[in-house]
Amino acid sequence: MSDRLSPCEPDSAGRPMDSPLHFSPDAPAGPLLGGGADREGGLDQRRRAGTGPSEADSDGSATARAALLGEEAGGEAGGHLRGDPPAQLSAVDLKKNYQKGPVVIPVLRGVSLSVREGEMLAIVGKSGSGKSTLLHLLATLDVPDAGEIYFDGQRVDHLAGLERDALRNGYLGMIFQFYHLLPELTTLENVLMPLMIGENVWGYVRRRRQLRQTAAGLLEMVGLGHRLRHRPRELSGGEMQRAAIARALVGNPRILLADEPTGNLDFASGREILELLHRLNAERKLTIVMVTHDPSIAEQADRTIRLVEGQLEPGAGPARL
């Protein structure tokens, strides 16, 4: 674990230390590693590929944070939650309400969880239990009404919009039940999209060839090497989901967040997708947080937590390791 990404512990009152980790909107998306590449290597590579300002930024913030963390950060790794394997993503007492007219509907009523690096966590629950909302909060797509979210020890839920955008672009990958590919673009362009978002025009034009190779390589890996120029509507559901996975991976994320990835697929395609996810988890040590309502899928995960009416079900196993 690099010290740059070492977590900082929330204090006893639940107030976190201010986040020094700066998710610069300009942070470049890194080139893809070969299968099973070391996570740290990937990050280093990403940082090496960085352009001037963002590199200086991350270095500067690393120094600043080291000073902030003092002795605790001086060690090889910062503090771990409960001292055990490093928690890569954690949530503390998340609450989220939705307003429907005059009625306030509580969706999450205080959910705490922690995900270790390289873990495959399944979140199960009936529809309406708040599992998708939880995933959206973890993905910083939405802001909790109360509670905190930490990514690599840095609090991320209160980051400014552009920093959250950069975090999503550079560190998180998402896949959805309905694949959510852009219909106007070819498969390859869809996969390239996170890289295009991360790069400015000149950066993209300059590294075009390399980025396209990266995306094509990923599509090859998910078995869509022959579908690069097809539009999403010409693909089957399983193919679309595989393209979506390639898109989620192209930015070389630390965590893959999957929202019912097999929910819209037939059994065979769903199994293929799950196998792919397992392979990624095993070979690349990719952390996967997966929301599903299917217990048989949840069983295959390292760990399962169950949401019932916006709260973790006590019997479903420890929320934190």
Add this chain to the structure above:
Amino acid sequence: MYKLLLSWRYLRTRYIALASIVSVTLGVATMIVVNSVMHGFTTEMRNRIHGILSDVVFESRTIDGFRDAEWHMDRISQIAGNEIAAMTPTVVVPAMLNFQVGEQWITKPVQLIGIDPETQGQVSDFGHYLQHPVNRRQLSFELRERGYDTYDHQAGPNSRPRKQMAFAGMGYRRRMAESRRFLAAMTASPGQNLPPQPGAGEDASIPPADPFAGVNLADPFSHKEAEDGAAADSGYEQHTGLVMGIALGSFPQQIGKKKDGTPEYEDVFLVLPGDDVKLTFPTAGMPPQAVSGVFTIVDFYESKMSEYDSSFVFMPIRKLQQMRGMIDPTTQVAMVNSIQIKLKPGVDGSALRDRLQAEFHPELYVVSTWQDKQSALLAAVQMETAILNILLFLIIAVAGFGILAIFFMIVVEKTRDIGILKSLGASGWGVMGIFLSYGLALGLLGSGVGMGLGLWLVAKINWIADVLGRITGRPVFDPEIYYFYKIPAIVDPFTVTWIVCGAVAIAVLASVLPAIRAARMHPVEALRYE
């Protein structure tokens, strides 16, 4: 990068948005056509006015004018000699023109201008507007034997025919005198109401479709002879020559229809070069007395500015000064009431005007440039152009609201895509950028096509006017009204640039609100949108 890629893809897949910019296209095309035609008209008109008038006119406030043109011209030369190319003195008086057609006398108020035939051509394009090729090179107030143009030389051989002009000249004048004398002999004998038999020989050479020419040629009523027979030797010799505005003695007459249904005209002349007219004008001094004289038309003046063509009559300045009593009998120094000044190229007329006006007392002298002389007309055309531009630009602005509405629709339709992009890390600014660059692309496309269409229409404007005229059976551009034979259109690159930039700006502005809406969309709600 993704902004450009997506806006490019949207441009190629959303045909409804293309429909929304059709109005921009049409607006831009119309503006270019209107501006080019108006610019063409203005330029043509200015050229004409400038060709007719000299650059700067130095005038007296009275019609009796000032003494000694030479002294004034020397004085002007002292002030601005190196900026002046030529000068010529003129006398301008209101006058009454009378000429006889059949039994009736036609009277017209005219502007009588005494000019120096030697120098008049140096200060304006005067010669260019005459009907005899030799006169165009150097005007003479001597009647030419024959050889007047039988068509409008400025419009080319395909313009309205002027068959009668073939007879004009000294030969015509002699034949007329012959026939009058013959008729006088006939009327002396019994049978006064006989048809004009002796004129038959000449009638044969006259187009039968033209009643006036026949009447004119066979004019049996020799009042002229009675009044001034002695002076002009029964019409064989010419009186003092004059050049008459062509519209004073002619009119276009429909002679049928062309194959395509548009009416066909020819010019009919009530008088021809060789005929005599009477002029009555005031003498100098107080109170003015009316003085009149008989003159012979030696040429027609056709500037295509109907105001001038129907009011100008030119005669030799010396004769006019004599008849008006403007020459001092003892010193032989004559009076003039205006001096026409031609400037060297590139000289600022207004500045020269101001300098001259400062030297010459404004209560006695008026100095004006040719633009001042026609400022009302030029300003009116300018005003017309400005108002048309405002109206047409409003059309494009209305098109902007169409773009706004359609963009809102597209943003709603693309809600989920916006959610996807945000989940992939696109910022609000980035999403806004997609729709702004989409608006820019639409604007560029719309106004680009509009510019192409507009320029094509301008290039083909006369052909299009012809086709429209044929379809509707009514000429769109009637040269009878405008005195231009073609629609003059001049494309001003500067104006075209402004129009295109304005239209693009409107398209971008119209996409701002939908783009902001897209940028503010909540990613989770956008992702849930079905």
